[in-house]
Amino acid sequence: MEEVAARFPFWMIGALLGVGVWGMLGKRSLVKKLIGLNIFQSAIILFFIIGSMHEGATVPILWHGQHNPNAEDFVNPLPHVLMLTAIVVSVAVTAVALAFMVRLHREFGDLDEERILDELRR
Amino acid sequence: MEQLPILIPLPLLAASLVVPLAGLWAPRAVFPISVAAVALSAAMSALALAEVVAGGEALRYTLGGWAPPIGIEYVVDHVAAFVTAVITGVALLVVVAARRAAAREAAGRRGLFYALVLLLLAGLTGMVVTGDLFNVFVFMEISSLAAYALVFRGGRAGMLAAYRYLILGTVGGSFYLLGVAFLYFTTGTLNMTDMARLLGEAEPNISVAAGAAFIFAGLGMKMALVPLHLWLPDAYTFAPSSVNSLIAPIMTKVGAYVMVRMFISVFPEGYLADEVPVSQALIALGLAGSVYGAYAAMGQRDLRRMLAYSSVSQLGLLAVGIGIATPLGLAAALLHVMNHALMKGALFLTAMSMRMGAGVSDVRMLAGLGRRMPATSAVFAVGAVAMVGIPPTAGFFSKWYLSIAAIDEGLWFVLAVVLASSLLSAVYLFRVIERLYLAPAPAIAGGADDAPNAAAPAQDAPARESPLDVTLPMALLALATIVLGVLNVVVMERVLEPGL
Numbered sequence: 001m002e003e004v005a006a007r008f009p010f011w012m013i014g015a016l017l018g019v020g021v022w023g024m025l026g027k028r029s030l031v032k033k034l035i036g037l038n039i040f041q042s043a044i045i046l047f048f049i050i051g052s053m054h055e056g057a058t059v060p061i062l063w064h065g066q067h068n069p070n071a072e073d074f075v076n077p078l079p080h081v082l083m084l085t086a087i088v089v090s091v092a093v094t095a096v097a098l099a100f101m102v103r104l105h106r107e108f109g110d111l112d113e114e115r116i117l118d119e120l121r122r
Numbered sequence: 123m124e125q126l127p128i129l130i131p132l133p134l135l136a137a138s139l140v141v142p143l144a145g146l147w148a149p150r151a152v153f154p155i156s157v158a159a160v161a162l163s164a165a166m167s168a169l170a171l172a173e174v175v176a177g178g179e180a181l182r183y184t185l186g187g188w189a190p191p192i193g194i195e196y197v198v199d200h201v202a203a204f205v206t207a208v209i210t211g212v213a214l215l216v217v218v219a220a221r222r223a224a225a226r227e228a229a230g231r232r233g234l235f236y237a238l239v240l241l242l243l244a245g246l247t248g249m250v251v252t253g254d255l256f257n258v259f260v261f262m263e264i265s266s267l268a269a270y271a272l273v274f275r276g277g278r279a280g281m282l283a284a285y286r287y288l289i290l291g292t293v294g295g296s297f298y299l300l301g302v303a304f305l306y307f308t309t310g311t312l313n314m315t316d317m318a319r320l321l322g323e324a325e326p327n328i329s330v331a332a333g334a335a336f337i338f339a340g341l342g343m344k345m346a347l348v349p350l351h352l353w354l355p356d357a358y359t360f361a362p363s364s365v366n367s368l369i370a371p372i373m374t375k376v377g378a379y380v381m382v383r384m385f386i387s388v389f390p391e392g393y394l395a396d397e398v399p400v401s402q403a404l405i406a407l408g409l410a411g412s413v414y415g416a417y418a419a420m421g422q423r424d425l426r427r428m429l430a431y432s433s434v435s436q437l438g439l440l441a442v443g444i445g446i447a448t449p450l451g452l453a454a455a456l457l458h459v460m461n462h463a464l465m466k467g468a469l470f471l472t473a474m475s476m477r478m479g480a481g482v483s484d485v486r487m488l489a490g491l492g493r494r495m496p497a498t499s500a501v502f503a504v505g506a507v508a509m510v511g512i513p514p515t516a517g518f519f520s521k522w523y524l525s526i527a528a529i530d531e532g533l534w535f536v537l538a539v540v541l542a543s544s545l546l547s548a549v550y551l552f553r554v555i556e557r558l559y560l561a562p563a564p565a566i567a568g569g570a571d572d573a574p575n576a577a578a579p580a581q582d583a584p585a586r587e588s589p590l591d592v593t594l595p596m597a598l599l600a601l602a603t604i605v606l607g608v609l610n611v612v613v614m615e616r617v618l619e620p621g622l
Contacts, residue, residue: 024289033289040293044300051307079306082256086299089263093292096267100274100285107278116282 009050016043030104030111034097041090045083052079126170127183127196127251130206131261133162134244138237145233153221156236160217163247164210171203175616182253190253191316197253200621201386201456204613205379206250208460209372212467212599213243216371219471219595220364222588223478227275227362235275239368242268246376255302255312255388258380259295262344265376266291269369273361280360283353290353294343297336304333305388314387322390331398337384338400345377347404347441348411351434355418358430363477366426367470370433371463378440378459385447386622395447404445409539411438416546420553425473425483428550429466432509435543436462439524442536446527449622454523456618457610461508461516461603468505468599472498475592480585485554489561494585497593499558504600506551508607511544516607523614 004011016039023036052075060074101111108116137159144151170181180199184190198206217239228235245265249258270291274284306312308329309320321330339350346354354374358366381404385394395401415435422428440462443455475498477483480491492499508515521540528536587593606613 021293024293030285037289037292041296044296044303047300048303051303085256085260089260089295092267093263093288096270097285097288100270100281100288103274104281104285107281113282120279120282 009046013043013047013050016040016046028113030101030113033113034094034101037097038090038094041086041093045086045090048079048083048086052076124181125183126166126173126181127198128185129166130163130170130198130210130251131244131248133159133166134240134247138240138244141237141240142233145231145236149232152232152236156240157214157217159240160210160214160243163243164207164214167203167206167210167247170198171207171617174198174200174203175620178620191311191313194257195253195313195315196251197314198251200617201379201382202250204456204617204621205376205459206247208463209246209250209376210243212371212463213368215595215599216368216467216471219592220367220474221591223362223364223474226478227364235272238268238272241265242272242368242373246372249376250379253314253387255305255314255317257312259299259302262298262380263292263295265373266295266344269373272365272369273357275365276361279356280362283356283360287353287357290343290350294340294350296340297343298340301333301336301338301340304329304336308333314383317388318390321388321393326393326397330393334384334389334394334398334400338381338403341377341381341384342407342441345374345381345441346434346437348407348414348434348438351411351415351437354434355427355430358433359424359427363426363470363474366430367467367474370429370470371467374433374437375440375459375463378437378444378455381441381444382452382455385444385452401445401447404441405533405536408438408441408443408445409536411435411441412543413438413539413546416543416550420546420550422550423484423486425476425485425488425554426470428485428554429469429473432469432547432550433462433466435547436466436509439521439540439543442540443520443524443527446524446531446533446536448527448531449619450523450530451527452622453614453618454520454527457523457613458520460606460613461520464599464603464606465505465508465517468501468596468603469509471592471596471599472502472505475588475596476585478592479588482585485557488554488557491557491585492559495587497587497597501593501596501600502558503555504603506555508600508603509551510548514604514607516603516610519607519610 020036020040020043023039024033027033027036057073057075060077062069105111108119110116137155141152141155144155174181180197183196185194224235242265245261245268248261252258252261270284270288273287274281305317309317311317311320343350358370361369412435415431415438419428419431419435422431440455440458443451443458473483476491476495479495482488508517511517511521521544525537525540
C-alpha cells in the first residue's frame with residue numbers, strides 16, 4: 001500500500017493518459033476528442049514537472065553572495081522550460097483543431113463524427 | 123562553412139514569414155520567393171553533403187554559442203546530409219511542378235498556402251539536422267501542424283481526414299515526448315551524442331526500456347507503420363493534388379529517418395533488440411505492412427488511394443530494413459528513403475497531372491490516356507516499374523540490399539515477403555499501365571459517380587497533356603530513379619557506408 005501511495009502522482013498521470021485516450025477513441029463528438037487530446041497532453045506535461053521535483057529543494061535562483069551552490073538544493077529548471085515549449089505546441093494544436101471545427105461546422109452543420117461520415121457518404 | 127547545418131532549415135523558416143506578407147501586397151512574388159527558398163535550402167544540403175563526403179567528418183553547429191550538452195547542437199553527418207539532400211531536392215521539383223495545381227487549389231490564399239509549404243519543409247529539414255531530442259519534437263510538430271492545415275484544404279472529405287490526422291498525429295508526437303521524458307530523467311541530458319554516451323555506461327533499466335517503447339510508438343505513428351497507419355490513406359487521398367504530391371514522398375520518410383537516428387546515435391548497439399524488442403516489432407509489423415498495403419492497394423479504384431496504400435507497403439519494407447539494424451540493413455532502408463521519395467514523387471505528380479489534364483483519378487477512367495497524355499503516362503510507367511523493383515531502376519537495388527541484409531541475419535522469410543509484396547505491387551501498378559496503354563478509350567462514362575471526387579469528366583472532352591513546367595520536373599524524377607538506380611553503388615559506398 002505504501003508503494004502505491006509513494007507513487008501516487010504517477011498513478012494519477014497514468015489515469016489521465018487513459019482518460020485522454022478514451023476521450024479520443026470512445027467519443028463521437030469532435031469537441032470531446034479534442035478535450036481528450038488536451039487531457040493526454042496535460043498528463044505528459046505533468047509527468048515532466050513531477051520528474052523535476054525533489055524533496056527539500058527550492059527555486060533554482062542563486063542569491064547574491066552564495067558560493068558553492070549544491071545542485072541538490074534546487075529544483076531542476078530545465079523540464080519547466082521544455083514544458084513551456086510543449087504547452088505552446090499544445091496551444092497551437094488546439095487552435096488549429098478549433099479552426100478546423102469551425103469550418104467543419106459551417107460545412108456540415110454538425111460536429112458528430114458519425115453524422116459527418118454519413119453526410120460524406122451521401 | 124561551419125554554419126552549414128543551420129543554413130539548411132533557415133531559408134525555409136525565413137521565407138515562411140515573408141511569403142504571407144508578399145501574398146498581401148505582391149501575390150506574383152509568392153511563388154518565386156518560395157522556390158528560391160527551397161532551392162537555397164537544397165543547395166545548402168548539397169553543399170553539406172559534398173563537404174561531409176569529402177571531409178568524412180560530421181558538421182556541427184552550436185546554436186547561440188552554448189556548448190553542446192547544455193545548448194542545442196545541429197549535427198550533419200553522412201546520413202543527415204543524404205536525407206536532407208533527398209528531401210529538399212524532391213521538394214524543389216514537386217513545388218515547381220505543382221505551381222498550376224496550387225494556384226487553382228489555393229485560389230486567393232496563395233501567400234498562406236506557400237507559407238504552410240515552407241513551414242512543412244522547414245520542420246522536416248530541422249528534424250533531420252538537429253542533434254537534440256526535444257528539438258526533434260518541436261520540428262516534428264511544426265511540420266505536422268503545417269501538414270494538417272494543408273490537407274484540410276482538400277474539400278469536404280479532406281476536412282474530416284485532416285481532423286483525424288491532427289488527432290492521431292498529435293498523439294504520435296505526444297508519445298514521442300513521453301518517451302523522451304523517460305530518457306531524460308534517466309540520463310539528465312537531451313543531446314543525442316551525450317545521451318548515447320550515458321546510455322552506454324548505464325545499466326539497462328526499465329525506464330530506458332519504457333522510453334524506447336514510447337519513442338518508437340510515436341515515430342511509428344508518424345511514419346504510418348501498419349497498425350498505426352489509419353490516418354494515411356484518407357489524408358493522402360483527399361488532400362489537394364498539389365499537397366499530396368509534396369507530403370507523400372517526403373513526410374513519412376523523415377519519421378523513418380528519426381528511427382534510424384535512434385538506432386545509430388542514441389541507443390547503444392544491440393540495445394533495441396536485446397533489452398526492448400523494438401527491432402523484432404519493426405520487422406514483424408514492417409513485413410505485415412508491406413503485404414497488407416500492397417493487398418489493400420489492389421482493391422482501390424481511386425489512383426491516389428491506391429498510391430497511398432502503396433506507400434504503406436513501401437514504408438513497411440523501410441521498417442524491416444531499420445529493424446534488421448545491421449549497417450547494411452540501415453543503409454538499405456536509407457537508400458529506400460531516397461528511391462521511394464523519387465518514385466512516389468513521380469507517381470503522385472502523374473496523378474496530379476491526370477487530374478488536371480483529364481479530370482480523372484479513377485483507375486477505370488484512365489483508359490487510352492497513354493496516347494492523349496504521353497509524357498505523363500511514360501513517367502507513370504517508369505515510376506511503376508521502379509516501384510515494383512525491376513532492374514536497373516532504383517527500386518530494385520534497395521530491395522536487393524534489404525534482402526541481402528536479411529539473409530546475412532538468417533531471416534530468410536524476409537526474402538519471401540519482399541518478393542510477395544513486389545509481385546502484389548506489380549499486379550496493381552501494371553493494371554494501371556494496361557489501362558493507360560492497351561485499353562480502348564471508354565465510350566460511356568461508367569461508374570464515374572462513385573469516384574470520391576465528383577469531377578467526372580465529359581467523355582468527349584479532350585485530355586490535354588500538361589504543360590512543360592509540370593512534365594519536366596516529373597520527367598526529371600523518373601530519370602533520377604533510373605540514373606540513381608545505376609549509380610546506387612556510388613551512393614552506398616561514398617555516402618551511406620561511411621556514415622553507418
